[in-house]
Structure formats: structure tokens, C-alpha cells
Amino acid sequence: MLFATRIDVLFGNVSELIYWRDVKKSGIVFGAGLTLLVAFACCSIISVIAYTSLAVLLGTLCFRIYKNIMQAVQKTNEGDPFKEYLAMEISPSKDKVHEIVDVILNHVSCSVVKLRDVFFIKDIVDSLKFGVFLWCLTYIGAWFNGITLLILAHIAIFSLPKLYEMNKTQVDQYLHLACSQINELISTVRSKIPLPTGRKEKNQ
DSSP: OHHHHHHHHHHHHHHHHHTTSSHHHHHHHHHHHHHHHHHHHHSOHHHHHHHHHHHHHHHHHHHHHHHHHHHHHHTOOOOOTTHHHHTSOOSOOHHHHHHHHHHHHHHHHHHHHHHHHHHTTSSHHHHHHHHHHHHHHHHHHHHOOHHHHHHHHHHHHTTHHHHHHHTHHHHHHHHHHHHHHHHHHHHHHHHHOOOOOHHHHHHO
């Protein structure tokens, strides 16, 4: 229950970021993420990680020296400015690790079962939809590389939800119309292809 509560809090915080409830926080996260992804696109991952870590290390080192100098000048005894962070417990408990692993294994198991069903044609319509999806991916892969897709996804995450919230009525209307057309097409395909489905196989 505690783990579920923490997950809810995490997703609540993420939702506040992508919906720009706090413009300052969302801007910082969006800008930092986009800068990092662009850096990955321009340089190797090792270089980006090394330079970023070096910048953080230099920043903390300069801040520590500055605080020590100020303490010596003002003759105060504040101690280590990072003692609060050094005292933080960052090692997860065994129970929390087990819960996280269980969630991951459940998602992996469901994904494997779904892939098995589509590749071995449990439902021909689902397999055809998956085939169309893979065919579209071949074109996307030819147009963009992985890091470009991550950049576009990052921009979409911080823009599309807010745009949807601002134009919810119009978007829902078009989505409902599109879903109706797709459902009609799927029903037509199912009626034209007289192949057994998983439900019929179970009845036999």
C-alpha cells in the first residue's frame, strides 16, 4: 500500500509538470531534459555524462570552498553545507525492491504473452494491426534515429497534454469520430475473414 501511495504521488508530480501547473518547475525540467537530449545527439553518451558530472563536481567543490571561506571570515561553525544530503538514506529497503521487481516482472510477463499472441496469430485482426504498426516503424526508423525520436517525445510530453486540456471538447469530438471509423473497419475485417479466434478454440 505504501508503494502504491508513492507511485500515486510520483505520477501526481509528473502530471503537474507536464500540465505546467508550476511554470517555473516545468520550464526547468523541460529545458534541462531537452538540453541533455540535444547534447546526446551532438556528442557521445560517455562525453555528455563525463562533462555533466564534471560540471556538477566543480559546482559543489566551488560552493564548499566558498562556504568554508565565509565560515572562516565570519567565524561561524555551520559545518559541512552538504551534511543534510550526506545524511539522507538512499538505499531502498528490501521490501520496496521486491515490490518494484514484482511490478516489472508483471509488465514483462504481460508483454511477452501479448507478443506471443500476435506473432502466433491468436487473433488475426490483432496480428494485422501489429503488422501495420511494425510497417509504420520501418518508415519512422528511416526518417529519424533513436535520439531524435526521444527529443520529439520529450517535446510532445510537455506540449500535447496541455494542448489537449485547452482544446478538450474539439479533440474528443474528432477522436470519437476516428474511433468509430476504426471500429467499423475492424468489424468489417472480422466479418470478411472467417478464421477461428481464441474464444472459438476454447469452446472446441
